[in-house]
Amino acid sequence: MASNVRQQVIPPKVLLTQWLGRLYEHRLTTTTGGNLSIIDGDVMYITPSGGDKAIVPAEKIAYRKLGDSSFQGPVPPSMEWPLHLAAYEACRRSHRENEIRAVLHAHSKTLMAFSLASCDRDKKDLGRNREEKKHDDTQNEDDPRIPNTRCILGAFQACGKVAVAPYALPGSQELADACYDAFSKGADCVILLENHGVVVVGESLHQAYDRFVSLESLAQSMVYSQPLGFECKPVEEHVLRRLAHKAEKRAVPSFFDENRVMSCIEKELRADLCKFVRRAYGQQLITSSSGSFSVRLPKAGNAMDGLSFLITPSGVDRKEIEEADLCFLSKHVASPNQETMISTQPTLLQFPVHHPSSPERVSASRAARMHATIFEHHPNIDCILVTQPPYATAFCLTGCPMDSGFMPESHVVLRDVQTLTLKEALKHNGEGLAKTFDPEKGINSVLVQNYGVVTVGKSLLQAFVQLEVLESMCCVTLQAMTRCRPLAPLTKKQRMEVTEAFFKHV
Template sequence: MRYEYLHPRDELVLTMQRIYRYKMTTTSGGNLSILDENGDMWITPTGVDKGTLTPNDIVCVRADGRIEGLHKPSSEYPFHKAIYAARRDLRSVVHAHPMALVAFSIAHKVPDTKLFHQAWRSNGAVAFAPYGTPGSEDLGVKIAQKFEEGFDSVILENHGVCCGGKTLQEAFQKFETLEVCCKILIKAHGLGEPKFLTDQQLQLQSKSDVPIDSFEYDPTMMTIREKDLRNQLCKFIERGYRQGLLTTTTGTFSARIDSEKFLITPYPLDRHSVLPEDLVMIRKGKKEFGKHPSRAVFSHKALYDAHPEIGAIINACPVNAMAFSVCHRSIDTYTIPESYVFVREVSLLPFETVFNDFAALTATLALQSPAAVLCNNGVMVVGQNVLSAFDKLEVLEHSAEAVLDAQPIGGHVAMSQKIIDDLIEAFHLERPAPKPSASRSRTRSRSR
């Protein structure tokens, strides 16, 4: 969706609906605003159900202070006004009370966004503003001071969070990414001590924005297979977002068209709504003219070149799998038959692998070993087709969540080697190469 074409009242409603639908605020909590080119502020109202908000409910506070609309502006209007006065570069503010960020708020802690590169790239360092009474000028001064110091994301003591951006979608991305970062940290502490990216690793990621030669793409030459794959990818990307496997800023999908071509998600991309024409064709190492592929394009190309049987690849950062990723642990699939049969043995690869060690990547991932945890970089799965890869991603995330949920009740009981041998025989699976027992995560598991 091209949000820049929407009127502020429509964009505010769509964004609030998204925040409410994904349980990042309550009926009464949270407020959004947009400052337009005339200096008028469009803001969500006070006392209106967030679940049934309409464009007619949005309030406009004119630059001269006049209020237009059916309702009063949000009670937090004072801090929105203060932020815009402190930061002339910002044109939108998002404030809400999502659960993980509230947990940090009431614990008086600030998340380290160097946990994974998208969080750091989106938010940078995060500030903490001391408590102020909701709706007061005092709270506005305290929050605006942090924004004036250069922060774009501020956790409010015993309150929630406030994020600012040049557009509403930029502010929302910061908000959503920060909430996911907090969720991952909370989950990770159930496993052990999360690890963070070094400045050198963050620079390595930023250097992956390498120019790619282009070719002139002619849509009239599109085959039925390409059309089918473009639509399949869009459906699964949107489903992945709805199910929390992706976020606005995280997740790359690709699908092979033939031996010379594949489709891949573009960069940047809002995973909430993807159109077939947004996807980028890569042909013989060149991209469609005028489009920018995901920065994972080279690692995907390496896998397609090395394994002709691979038909689809997914990178993702779902919360539970990410807990293992940031603790540098693999995910044990010796849990239930579905996990082992579909995902097999899950490897653990260093952060740098997808940037500069394609030999290790292609030696690790194949249809017989379709999943890997990437340290501080999520997970990567491959499949014969888009459905197969997506299924493996779902199973992997569900397996990770089950293992984490078992921790408070004593840890999971791993299936015995005899059960694994029976599964290999029953489902005609290829027997994996022998690995040291320590290579498989034993997160408080108890062997049979």
């Protein structure tokens, strides 16, 4: 069952405690900070005031029927309840009430750091009247308080327009009004509060959380990129919108084949793929919805067999992904005796495991066609991982090349890490990216500017090791650059010695 369906059957009080605990678990808020709310039917539920945010009993969740003037429950609601109500009301007034059913407020470290930027504010009167700030504060690439989502395609797609609300006393009606104004002026989902934190809305807590971590991860990578000495290079908004539109047009159609028999090998690969997805999430190499993992299925010997592979779905929580959530994609080829020729670009067919009567069908990752293109160009590549880990993404933000030759381990595992622009990588359904890989020459990892990291391998373990070591070495490199320059990589002679020692039998 898809994780989004699982979320729908969990009692709202339990759901709030689970997501608040998850915020704390990933150090995205503190013991005293952060609050969540959801609307279920005609009732609003909100986390309580005070207490330990890591452990909130479900029975302490406050609630009130929409239109009522007071909350029910043994503990008063969060002091920020006016802010939550203001967010819902602003979305209702803009006819988005069906799209906005959850509000998340948290104090994540990097976004809080962004909110401290002065931006020529009057330091003597941080609580100034809002009437002095009538201009539209939605996404401004020159505003140092706002991480520019145009720097990473995934963040742009997840977050939309980001706004800044002026400082106001926490829990005050003034703060609620400021948030109302920002959402009313066009903020899609995220508001940064000056000197405070962040407010995110979504159609579910999962979507709100995903938008939140997408922006926080982008902010982290922007901070990490500073030692590289290169400016982050945003893509023009019209280009990103065109790419997003193309991704939707290329969305893999969903079919259900009741006659398809799943082999034991496929079942084992499903289990392995889920294991590595959850492992990557646990190591913060991917977020709750970012990243796509795929694995090729072996041919069954049928003359009609072409390319078949498993891939992660779109929008399913990576922490809780299950074998049944994965999508099976197949690209058949014509047998020699067929009279009707099949197109050279035949449609990928998706076969979800879920029964047609299921309340929700998962859809394959929007990057599915890019995965298929790589598989088609490289019969010796069986696994593909697309991710945005924070340190490696710092290199993707700037387009700065990454040298793998600082340590023997990284030189052995990574060998030659390539860098591509977004345009080069994604043209013709990823053909530019596919042609860059060359496993025989040790090119198994590519940093795609404004996109993320793509690693490949003969097995899930090999592709994952590539990703893990790449992120580790990007972290080491960036930390070393904060201490000294220039850095001292292995010499040409040392690299040759390592190559001969580890690859002499290859």
